[in-house]
Structure formats: structure tokens, C-alpha cells
Amino acid sequence: MKIALDAMGGDFAPEAVVEGAILAAETLKDEVQIILIGQEDLIHPLLQKHGYTGSRIKVVHASQVIEMGEHPTKALTQKPDSSIAVGYGMLASKKADAFCSAGNTGAMLVGAVFSVKQVEGILRPALASFIPKLSGGYGIMLDVGAIADCKPEILDQFGLIGSLYAQYVFNIDKPRVGLMNLGEEEGKGTMLTQPTHKLLKENKHIHFIGNIEGRDLFNDKADVIVCDGFTGNVILKMAESIFDIIHEKKITDPFFDRFNYEAVGGSPILGVNGNAIIGHGVSTPTAICNMVHLANRMAEAKIAERLKKSFSAR
Amino acid sequence: MKIALDAMGGDFAPEAVVEGAILAAETLKDEVQIILIGQEDLIHPLLQKHGYTGSRIKVVHASQVIEMGEHPTKALTQKPDSSIAVGYGMLASKKADAFCSAGNTGAMLVGAVFSVKQVEGILRPALASFIPKLSGGYGIMLDVGAIADCKPEILDQFGLIGSLYAQYVFNIDKPRVGLMNLGEEEGKGTMLTQPTHKLLKENKHIHFIGNIEGRDLFNDKADVIVCDGFTGNVILKMAESIFDIIHEKKITDPFFDRFNYEAVGGSPILGVNGNAIIGHGVSTPTAICNMVHLANRMAEAKIAERLKKSFSAR
CATH class of the missing domain: 3.40.718.10 (Isopropylmalate Dehydrogenase)
Known part of the structure; x- marks a missing residue:
């Protein structure tokens, strides 16, 4: 199971997100991998600072960041290498089983529909x-x-x-x-x-x-x-x-x-073809950790696939 | 100041209402009179039971009762001598400065528009x-x-x-x-x-x-x-x-x-030409007492007149 996590999303990112990812890595089952998406030069030193040397957190570089106040559609169009765009790209190409972010809510909603699309019939x-x-x-x-x-x-x-x-x-x-x-x-x-x-x-x-x-x-x-x-x-x-x-x-x-x-x-x-979760803007490491757990439960339950199956049968 | 109170309204009427009226009579200023509206043969024994001998609570007889589940408009039409209809009649004819009831909410709302009417312009x-x-x-x-x-x-x-x-x-x-x-x-x-x-x-x-x-x-x-x-x-x-x-x-x-x-x-x-208040169906004596106080404050502030004056000036 691969959970993609926007390292740059939220008021206390990337610090709180990296800490939350480490907490999640320590508490999730062995087969779960966390993919931290964001600016490598910021993420790696934080992983080091917290003494994380495990192999369950991978970092995928994304050079751009969508800020909290930005217009969702405009931001997604103008920042194709933002952590949210990259995260949804991984979800769409099945490189991740779930994607979560405590960043811009509008961009997360619009991004879901842009990338993995609505479930047919919903x-x-x-x-x-x-x-x-x-x-x-x-x-x-x-x-x-x-x-x-x-x-x-x-x-x-x-x-x-x-x-x-x-x-x-x-x-x-x-x-x-x-x-x-x-x-x-x-x-x-x-x-x-x-x-x-x-x-x-x-x-x-x-x-x-x-x-x-x-x-x-x-x-x-x-x-x-x-x-x-x-x-x-x-x-x-x-x-x-x-x-x-x-x-x-x-x-x-x-x-x-x-x-x-x-x-x-x-x-x-x-209602979209992928498991996506939006976290609270003020997310703490504990909140981030629990968001990853939630994403994992949703991915395990194959909730996006269940919706697709159920609505396509109608 | 005269506050009309529906003695028959609420799940615990008339007991809780009579008790509440006595509590209010004991705590309101001397010039405030409470008019208990409802079935005399039920109200007087309750006043007696609680040892009330003062002159600040008057009883006005109303032979009918609108029950909680009744259709508001139908009930008001079919029961012209109900405590709610009589209460609104007193409010309309200025025999009361305010009317309150913990009875049928719909009947209280419809009754207000029927009797004292909406403020012009509202x-x-x-x-x-x-x-x-x-x-x-x-x-x-x-x-x-x-x-x-x-x-x-x-x-x-x-x-x-x-x-x-x-x-x-x-x-x-x-x-x-x-x-x-x-x-x-x-x-x-x-x-x-x-x-x-x-x-x-x-x-x-x-x-x-x-x-x-x-x-x-x-x-x-x-x-x-x-x-x-x-x-x-x-x-x-x-x-x-x-x-x-x-x-x-x-x-x-x-x-x-x-x-x-x-x-x-x-x-x-x-928004109607009179001070009317609806109490909670489960009103206790304390709630009834506080409803009468609220009615008194509204009447003192002449809130219905203020609304009329303000909206007619538009």
C-alpha cells in the first residue's frame, strides 16, 4: 500500500507533515509506504533532524507549492509541478493508492476532479x-x-x-x-x-x-x-x-x-476514482499521522473502487 | 404591564405553567400583572395548592385547548375559545402587552399573523x-x-x-x-x-x-x-x-x-404587531418564569412598536 502525502500542505508544513509522516511510519503496518511529495531540499533535512533512517518514507520531488489563498483552478493550471498536482498525478497513474494533503481545500477538490475524475454516474x-x-x-x-x-x-x-x-x-x-x-x-x-x-x-x-x-x-x-x-x-x-x-x-x-x-x-x-483526503489547515503532526491512517483504511477498503462498482451497476 | 400566559401550553401544563407564573409573580416588579389563560377549574386549584393568594395573577377562562400535534390553521379555526386564540385576542385588543405560550409552535406562529397581523412592510x-x-x-x-x-x-x-x-x-x-x-x-x-x-x-x-x-x-x-x-x-x-x-x-x-x-x-x-413568545414544549416552571420575564422585557422595550415605527418609515 502506497500513501502519497503532500509535504507542503498546511499552515505548519513542511515541519508538521514530516513529523506526522514519521509518526505514521512508526505505527502503520510494515507493507505501507508513505510518499512525501514536495521540495526535497526542505524535506530531507527535516527527516534527518528527526533521526528518521527507515525505508518506509520515500520522497518525491515537486518544485512548486500551491499556497492557501490561491485560486484553485488557476493554481493547478499554472503550477503543474506543485505537490498537489504531482500527488494527484501519482494517484491517477496508480503509483499511489491514496493521496492526502492539509493544503488548499479548493485545489484538492478541483484537482481530484481534474486528475482521477468523477466516478461515472456520480x-x-x-x-x-x-x-x-x-x-x-x-x-x-x-x-x-x-x-x-x-x-x-x-x-x-x-x-x-x-x-x-x-x-x-x-x-x-x-x-x-x-x-x-x-x-x-x-x-x-x-x-x-x-x-x-x-x-x-x-x-x-x-x-x-x-x-x-x-x-x-x-x-x-x-x-x-x-x-x-x-x-x-x-x-x-x-x-x-x-x-x-x-x-x-x-x-x-x-x-x-x-x-x-x-x-x-x-x-x-x-465520488472520484481515487482515495483522496483533505486535512485541516492547522494540522499538527498527530493530525497528519491520523490522516495517513485514514487514507490507509480507505485504500484497504478500496472505497473508490466500491463506489465505481456500485454506481456503474446502476 | 400585563403579560398573558397560556396556562394550557406545554407538555407539563397546566401544572408547570401555574408554578412558573407564581415564580414570575414573586420576582417581577409590582406593576406587572400575569394573566393565566385556560380552564379555570384546573388553574384555580393549582394556585390554591401552591398557596398563592396574591392579586398579581389573574385567570381568564378559555374552554378549549389546542394540542401539540394539531394542525395550526385548522385548530385555530375550530377552537376559537382555545387558550391560544383567547391569548392572541387579548394581545390584539391591547388587553395584554405580551402573550406567551409553551404550546403548539405552529398555532402560535399562525395565530400571531391571524390576530395581531404582520407589521406593514415586513x-x-x-x-x-x-x-x-x-x-x-x-x-x-x-x-x-x-x-x-x-x-x-x-x-x-x-x-x-x-x-x-x-x-x-x-x-x-x-x-x-x-x-x-x-x-x-x-x-x-x-x-x-x-x-x-x-x-x-x-x-x-x-x-x-x-x-x-x-x-x-x-x-x-x-x-x-x-x-x-x-x-x-x-x-x-x-x-x-x-x-x-x-x-x-x-x-x-x-x-x-x-x-x-x-x-x-x-x-x-x-415582525408582528404585538409581543409574542413561544416556549419550549418541555418547559419547566423555571422556563415559564423566565419566559414571562422575557415577555416583560420585550413589552417594556416596546419592541413590536419599534419594529412598526422603523418599517413604516421606509
């Missing part, structure tokens, strides 16, 4: 996030920001995409799919959620449990939470701020600790 | 909620569920409605209005938030500070948080569930204690 790829359950484990919520304006047909597909993820990565037999809405009753909702409810209910490939509400986010009602990218983004950022507040107040609690983005590692891009 | 009344700030005090968020599908023009008005509330009830001089969005940058957003941003920016009657994100809910960025009813409803219910989780975990913290709906009392309906 209208729009989603950005997913993991929501800790009070009862243990995580639910998967999608979309959390890839598509601000969704359509019912897109949300209906998110139901299946999330189901396949929960099934093959979380090993949940018959994942329960819930639609985030403003009331539990079937007739409730907006011009978006009402027709979406209908489509999800008719969808024979998922186990739809109906509407869920904001209060159901952390309970064990649903394994898959379907919502538009606007709502998911607001929820995710609100949850992150709750963690920050609790952390700042020095309240320690195992449930709230699992709100920490560091523990989660990153957000998978689901 | 497109749609909003349901508002209060968000505790880390730095102390509360922000006002609207809408939290009155209108699932909003338009930019409606959200623009919410900016001014919330501003007037913050100014006259919270005594904030120049309330900062923020638009809930998925990014801080001006160009970010949906087909709803992008044109709304433009309108709010051009609105000379408010102090618009731009987009805010889910992570900004509890910090001191904005005094007024503008969002559509779907988003506000999800946020509100998620915040409530966070309080419940923290409470269940026996974590005590003054900030999170302020998440408690009991402390807030209820959600004002803003």
Missing part, C-alpha cells in the same frame, strides 16, 4: 466528515462544503456514497441513513429536503430511516447523515468550536475529545 | 433565539424555524429586525449583524447567502460586519446572526443537544449552563 463528489457518536464510533456526514447549492438527486446519491463508506470502512452491516431536516415528520422541510426525502425513501440501495434533526447529530440514530454542503459546513465548524471551547476550559471528557479534528485526521473526497 | 415574521456568548451576554439569531425557505429580501429584513431587538432589549448601541455562511470571504456562499450578503452590505440601517461561520456562533463577532429558518433550526437543536450532553455528563460550567433553554425562556416572534 453527479458531484462530496466532502465527508466524521461525527463522534455518544455510544462510541463515528457517523459519516456528507456534504460538508464541496457543494453549497445541492439538488435532491445529488443528496440522494450522498445517501448511497455514505452508506458504502460506512459499510466498507466502518464495517457497519446495514448503515442507517438519516436526512438532516428541521423536523422528524415526513412532510417537514425545505424545497430541497422535501423532495430529497422522497428520493431517499424510494432508494432501494440504502437503509433510509427518515429525517433527523440537529439534536440527533451525536446520538445513535443514523450512521450516515445526508445534508447539503452549506448545512454540513456550518455544523462541522460549530462542532469544532465546541471542542475548542471545551479544550480551552480544560474540561476533559472522552466523548468531547473525539470532536478533535486531530483524532479524525481529515475529510475524504468521495 | 415580508415574513421571524422566530428568534438567543445564543450565549463566551464573553457574556447573548446574541440574537433569526430565523430559527418560522420560514424554512427564505429569500434574500427576507433575510435582509431579519438583519434590521434583529438589530432593533439587540438595540432596545439588549441595549447594544450599534449591534453588529453577521450573516451565517460557509466562509468569511465576501464571494462565498449559496444562491441564497450570496445575494443576501449584497443586500445586507447595502442596508444603511444596520451595522453589517459580513459573513460569519459556524465557529463564530459563540464568540463575540456578531450581536445579530442572520440565517434561514432551516439553518437556524439545525444550529439551535444542535446547541440544545450539546447542553443536554454536558448536563448528563454532570459537567458544570457557567458558559454551557447558559445554553439551557430554561435560562432563555423562549423564542420571540418578531
Whole structure:
């Protein structure tokens, strides 16, 4: 298994990424290789500094860097030798089984569609996030920001995409799919959620449990939470701020600790022909390490192939 | 000042409401009178049971009750002597300065528009909620569920409605209005938030500070948080569930204690010609007491009149 990692992505790159890669190399199974992509002259001294002499981290040189504020499409076009472009190139040519970066989110999203392309039959790829359950484990919520304006047909597909993820990565037999809405009753909702409810209910490939509400986010009602990218983004950022507040107040609690983005590692891009993950801009070495682990689990579960197989059969 | 209170509204009515009214009578200024509306034969024994002999609580009989699950419009039409219909009748005829109920939310919303009517110039009344700030005090968020599908023009008005509330009830001089969005940058957003941003920016009657994100809910960025009813409803219910989780975990913290709906009392309906408040269905005596206090503050600040004056001047 080969996990490509953008050494130049994130506010604390390349230091935090190199450290995170070393942590991951120490904790992953022997057959996993980490490919650090970025400026060699920066990466090698850092590996040396941390005394890494193993063979499980390889370095692939990429001369350019896409900065956080850059326009995604423009940056990808103008910087073909950027770490993100090179990483996606490796994913597309199967030289890597997964690619992850804590860099420019827009460039990661656009790059995925440019390079490995959308899965045939999938209208729009989603950005997913993991929501800790009070009862243990995580639910998967999608979309959390890839598509601000969704359509019912897109949300209906998110139901299946999330189901396949929960099934093959979380090993949940018959994942329960819930639609985030403003009331539990079937007739409730907006011009978006009402027709979406209908489509999800008719969808024979998922186990739809109906509407869920904001209060159901952390309970064990649903394994898959379907919502538009606007709502998911607001929820995710609100949850992150709750963690920050609790952390700042020095309240320690195992449930709230699992709100920490560091523990989660990153957000998978689901619906493209490759396993791609976007990390938080402020990623620490621990977060990077967990993102690599997440990428490895996704690659092991062959999640991109499962999606392709499932949607091409339709 | 006369505050009308639906004695029959809420899961624990009339007991919890009568107890709450007594708590409020004991804590409000002398000139405030509470009018308990509902079935006399149920209310009087409860007042007696709690040893209430004062003159500040009056009882006005209403023979009918609108239940929680009833269809709002149908119920209001078929039950003209229900506590909600009678309460709104008193508000419309100025026999009460405010009316509050922990009963059927839909009936309260529809009843407001039926009886006291929308303020001229206001497109749609909003349901508002209060968000505790880390730095102390509360922000006002609207809408939290009155209108699932909003338009930019409606959200623009919410900016001014919330501003007037913050100014006259919270005594904030120049309330900062923020638009809930998925990014801080001006160009970010949906087909709803992008044109709304433009309108709010051009609105000379408010102090618009731009987009805010889910992570900004509890910090001191904005005094007024503008969002559509779907988003506000999800946020509100998620915040409530966070309080419940923290409470269940026996974590005590003054900030999170302020998440408690009991402390807030209820959600004002803003944009109608009268001060109306909807309480939580599970309202306890403490919640009812705080709802009456909230109603009193709104009546003292003449918030409905302020809205009327401000919008008629346009």
C-alpha cells in the first residue's frame, strides 16, 4: 500500500507533515509506504533532524507549492509541478493508492476532479466528515462544503456514497441513513429536503430511516447523515468550536475529545476514482499521522473502487 | 404591564405553567400583572395548592385547548375559545402587552399573523433565539424555524429586525449583524447567502460586519446572526443537544449552563404587531418564569412598536 502525502500542505508544513509522516511510519503496518511529495531540499533535512533512517518514507520531488489563498483552478493550471498536482498525478497513474494533503481545500477538490475524475454516474463528489457518536464510533456526514447549492438527486446519491463508506470502512452491516431536516415528520422541510426525502425513501440501495434533526447529530440514530454542503459546513465548524471551547476550559471528557479534528485526521473526497483526503489547515503532526491512517483504511477498503462498482451497476 | 400566559401550553401544563407564573409573580416588579389563560377549574386549584393568594395573577377562562400535534390553521379555526386564540385576542385588543405560550409552535406562529397581523412592510415574521456568548451576554439569531425557505429580501429584513431587538432589549448601541455562511470571504456562499450578503452590505440601517461561520456562533463577532429558518433550526437543536450532553455528563460550567433553554425562556416572534413568545414544549416552571420575564422585557422595550415605527418609515 502506497500513501502519497503532500509535504507542503498546511499552515505548519513542511515541519508538521514530516513529523506526522514519521509518526505514521512508526505505527502503520510494515507493507505501507508513505510518499512525501514536495521540495526535497526542505524535506530531507527535516527527516534527518528527526533521526528518521527507515525505508518506509520515500520522497518525491515537486518544485512548486500551491499556497492557501490561491485560486484553485488557476493554481493547478499554472503550477503543474506543485505537490498537489504531482500527488494527484501519482494517484491517477496508480503509483499511489491514496493521496492526502492539509493544503488548499479548493485545489484538492478541483484537482481530484481534474486528475482521477468523477466516478461515472456520480453527479458531484462530496466532502465527508466524521461525527463522534455518544455510544462510541463515528457517523459519516456528507456534504460538508464541496457543494453549497445541492439538488435532491445529488443528496440522494450522498445517501448511497455514505452508506458504502460506512459499510466498507466502518464495517457497519446495514448503515442507517438519516436526512438532516428541521423536523422528524415526513412532510417537514425545505424545497430541497422535501423532495430529497422522497428520493431517499424510494432508494432501494440504502437503509433510509427518515429525517433527523440537529439534536440527533451525536446520538445513535443514523450512521450516515445526508445534508447539503452549506448545512454540513456550518455544523462541522460549530462542532469544532465546541471542542475548542471545551479544550480551552480544560474540561476533559472522552466523548468531547473525539470532536478533535486531530483524532479524525481529515475529510475524504468521495465520488472520484481515487482515495483522496483533505486535512485541516492547522494540522499538527498527530493530525497528519491520523490522516495517513485514514487514507490507509480507505485504500484497504478500496472505497473508490466500491463506489465505481456500485454506481456503474446502476 | 400585563403579560398573558397560556396556562394550557406545554407538555407539563397546566401544572408547570401555574408554578412558573407564581415564580414570575414573586420576582417581577409590582406593576406587572400575569394573566393565566385556560380552564379555570384546573388553574384555580393549582394556585390554591401552591398557596398563592396574591392579586398579581389573574385567570381568564378559555374552554378549549389546542394540542401539540394539531394542525395550526385548522385548530385555530375550530377552537376559537382555545387558550391560544383567547391569548392572541387579548394581545390584539391591547388587553395584554405580551402573550406567551409553551404550546403548539405552529398555532402560535399562525395565530400571531391571524390576530395581531404582520407589521406593514415586513415580508415574513421571524422566530428568534438567543445564543450565549463566551464573553457574556447573548446574541440574537433569526430565523430559527418560522420560514424554512427564505429569500434574500427576507433575510435582509431579519438583519434590521434583529438589530432593533439587540438595540432596545439588549441595549447594544450599534449591534453588529453577521450573516451565517460557509466562509468569511465576501464571494462565498449559496444562491441564497450570496445575494443576501449584497443586500445586507447595502442596508444603511444596520451595522453589517459580513459573513460569519459556524465557529463564530459563540464568540463575540456578531450581536445579530442572520440565517434561514432551516439553518437556524439545525444550529439551535444542535446547541440544545450539546447542553443536554454536558448536563448528563454532570459537567458544570457557567458558559454551557447558559445554553439551557430554561435560562432563555423562549423564542420571540418578531415582525408582528404585538409581543409574542413561544416556549419550549418541555418547559419547566423555571422556563415559564423566565419566559414571562422575557415577555416583560420585550413589552417594556416596546419592541413590536419599534419594529412598526422603523418599517413604516421606509
